Amino acid sequence: MYVSQFRKRSLLPVDAATAFAWHERPGALQRLMPPWEQTQVIRPPNGLAPGTRVELKVRIGPFPKRWIAEHTRYMPAREFQDVQVAGPFAKFEHTHRILPRDEKSSWLEDEIDYAPPGGWLGNYFSGQFIRQQLQRMFRYRHAMTAADLAAHQWGKTAMKVLVTGASGLVGSALCAFLTTGGHEVLRLSRSAPRDANDIPWNPETGDITPARLEGIDAVIHLAGENIAGARWTAKVKQRIRDSRVVGT
Known part of the structure; x- marks a missing residue:
């Protein structure tokens, strides 16, 4: 299996606890899905605890594909991980980290270990395309996370x-x-x-x-x-x- 790693880190305008709480709440997954991906949530996650699953319907070119991910690691206010159980990749492990910076900011870090189907041949034909797609997707996800967190600072009273x-x-x-x-x-x-x-x-x-x-x-x-x-x-x-x- 030919495993590659993708990593992206961005600065968030809130402390680590606030950023992590945002990811734990209902709606976070929907906010993070780029509109061009045409991904449908079949079964949303019920929290981030190990054992919880999310089921999606994604499109690989013109073909729909089911993607099931299971949360496998959870460290409150610091990180969580989900692993593909069924889907288009031979391996896909996604670790989400929120790293403290100071009282008013934190780092968002996404680390993905992935392998396309087909071994080295699959990586030869699709490796560059997958990396470009991940770069585009996580630029969107990090920008959306930072923008939402900044917007929520204007109205902190729950309604x-x-x-x-x-x-x-x-x-x-x-x-x-x-x-x-x-x-x-x-x-x-x-x-x-x-x-x-x-x-x-x-x-x-x-x-x-x-x-x-x-x-x-x-x-x-x-x-x-x-x-x-x-x-x-x-x-x-x-x-x-x-x-x-x-x-x-």
Whole structure:
């Protein structure tokens, strides 16, 4: 097996404990996935403790591929590691480290030991491409981590936020941003609830459980007909308007 190593280190604008807590919260994985990768989270991780797994659907060229990773090492406020159990690589071990620098900053370090399938021949044909992809991906991941952590410093008081349209392009990204900042996010949902944070809601009839709305600090209303889903005929424009006015 031909094993290569990739490593990237960046400075973060917060202390090590704050940076590590960001990685432990729900939504961190979604915030770290580059949009061009078209990766789908099938089963999100339930924490970072050894034995927990995450299942993804990734694309290798035009072909979908299942990727299962298992967390194998966990050092609170310092590092965690995940290892590919099933996926496109012959070996993929990813160690995430948060290293203290001073009271207001820390180092983020990602270290990956990987081997493409096919031994030396696979490395000969795909080695350079894989390294370029890792460089591009982790430039994005490190920039996103630093930007989110900096943004969260403006509002350190945890809030209880209600979001409609949480499954949309903007809503899903916003929910992940809020949860990694330590906020509790409840989602008004017209579909069957996925977990305890989903609140059933029928905007046409107004059906909702008022008790579930107690203690809400803020409401972000994003629900509405997709404006890019069809040609803007008179009927479609009416649906777009009604989906926003009636729900509000």
